[in-house]
Amino acid sequence: MEKVHISTPSKDYPVFIEKEAIGQLESFLKDSNREVSKILIITDYNVGDLYLSKLENSLSSFDVTHYVVPNGEEAKTFEIYYSCLSYALEQKLDRKSYILALGGGAVGDLAGFVAATYMRGIPFIQIPTTILAHDSAVGGKVAINHPLGKNMIGAFYQPEAVFFDLNFLKSLPLVEKRSGFAEVIKHGLIQDFSFYEWLNKNITSLETLTDEQISFFLKTGINIKGAIVKEDEKENGIRRFLNFGHTLGHAIEAEAGYGKISHGEAVMIGMVYALQLSKAVTNLSFNMDHFKGWLSELGYQITVPSYLDPKKLLARMKQDKKSIKQKVTFVLLEEIGQPMIKELCDELILEELEHLYTYSG
Numbered sequence: 001m002e003k004v005h006i007s008t009p010s011k012d013y014p015v016f017i018e019k020e021a022i023g024q025l026e027s028f029l030k031d032s033n034r035e036v037s038k039i040l041i042i043t044d045y046n047v048g049d050l051y052l053s054k055l056e057n058s059l060s061s062f063d064v065t066h067y068v069v070p071n072g073e074e075a076k077t078f079e080i081y082y083s084c085l086s087y088a089l090e091q092k093l094d095r096k097s098y099i100l101a102l103g104g105g106a107v108g109d110l111a112g113f114v115a116a117t118y119m120r121g122i123p124f125i126q127i128p129t130t131i132l133a134h135d136s137a138v139g140g141k142v143a144i145n146h147p148l149g150k151n152m153i154g155a156f157y158q159p160e161a162v163f164f165d166l167n168f169l170k171s172l173p174l175v176e177k178r179s180g181f182a183e184v185i186k187h188g189l190i191q192d193f194s195f196y197e198w199l200n201k202n203i204t205s206l207e208t209l210t211d212e213q214i215s216f217f218l219k220t221g222i223n224i225k226g227a228i229v230k231e232d233e234k235e236n237g238i239r240r241f242l243n244f245g246h247t248l249g250h251a252i253e254a255e256a257g258y259g260k261i262s263h264g265e266a267v268m269i270g271m272v273y274a275l276q277l278s279k280a281v282t283n284l285s286f287n288m289d290h291f292k293g294w295l296s297e298l299g300y301q302i303t304v305p306s307y308l309d310p311k312k313l314l315a316r317m318k319q320d321k322k323s324i325k326q327k328v329t330f331v332l333l334e335e336i337g338q339p340m341i342k343e344l345c346d347e348l349i350l351e352e353l354e355h356l357y358t359y360s361g
């Protein structure tokens with residue numbers, strides 16, 4: 001059983017990464033140090049149809065119930081969050097109950113926030129089913145969306161464990177692979193040039209990923225993220241580096257309408273933009289044409305959709321959680337693997353944004 005140990009100031013926990021990882025869940029919950037009164041599985045329609053009965057059958061010795069929410073970002077609304085809380089109360093979950101988040105990043109964010117706020121916090125376990133969730137399931141960021149911004153209502157709340165069953169990835173549609181792989185590339189760009197070079201050299205299609213490639217880049221990405229979260233759990237410093245590409249990425253998601261453009265594909269556009277800004281501001285030496293050619297080969301859109309107004313995107317970026325007093329702050333790169341934080345003026349932001357609406361590749 002492959003295991004990554006996550007250590008944070010508020011909690012240490014294991015990340016199990018293996019085929020059939022959920023087969024270990026029952027013994028984990030039966031651990032003598034744990035008392036589990038009831039289990040609530042929160043999942044979405046797509047994942048629930050595929051895996052809910054398998055998970056419930058593996059937990060037959062426990063008192064288990066489930067609650068199914070809409071797919072993707074549609075689940076991250078206050079109404080759905082509140083309905084989860086109401087269901088938990090109706091099912092009489094107590095402080096020894098566990099919430100299991102079975103799904104992608106959106107389910108993990110929602111279920112984690114329900115766990116963080118139900119009775120001021122009950123234990124929860126992440127059971128990610130997407131490549132994207134290798135990032136969102138680790139580190140304790142849980143949240144729901146607000147019409148004025150992504151993840152604007154949330155908490156830092158660490159899980160008891162993460163069970164990443166690689167078999168769940170077999171049913172992953174290409175758009176989800178593309179969304180999740182953007183965060184893998186991010187981990188390489190901000191922290192590990194040799195990892196980025198390995199990705200660039202070995203991953204030329206997201207439709208022919210091998211189990212070995214997936215296992216390697218998930219573990220590497222989780223280790224990169226784990227090292228940052230260990231040092232800066234509440235994002236007072238270096239954890240902001242994990243937001244590379246998200247300043248514009250979240251603005252695109254919110255302005256287009258949550259779920260219209262996948263999180264990872266929006267972040268990928270945001271990373272191209274942040275690399276462009278880095279070359280303008282820090283003299284980053286990086287072959288953008290080669291990078292854009294690789295992204296196009298992988299099927300990424302690398303321009304801002306023409307129907308999105310740059311001034312409205314700027315207004316959204318001013319709302320970003322890293323922005324203070326409406327001044328937009330970006331994660332830029334001085335070199336690949338050497339991130340920095342910089343506040344930029346509106347004029348430069350808009351000037352560089354204009355270049356991102358067309359690509360003559």
Ligand SMILES: O=C(O)C(=O)C[C@@H](O)[C@H](O)[C@H](O)COP(=O)(O)O
Nearest residue numbers: 135139141150151239242243246321
């Ligand atoms: O864990 C972090 O810190 C990150 O920034 C990881 C991001 O990839 C992730 O999408 C996160 O949910 C975005 O963070 P937010 O604080 O901008 O909501």
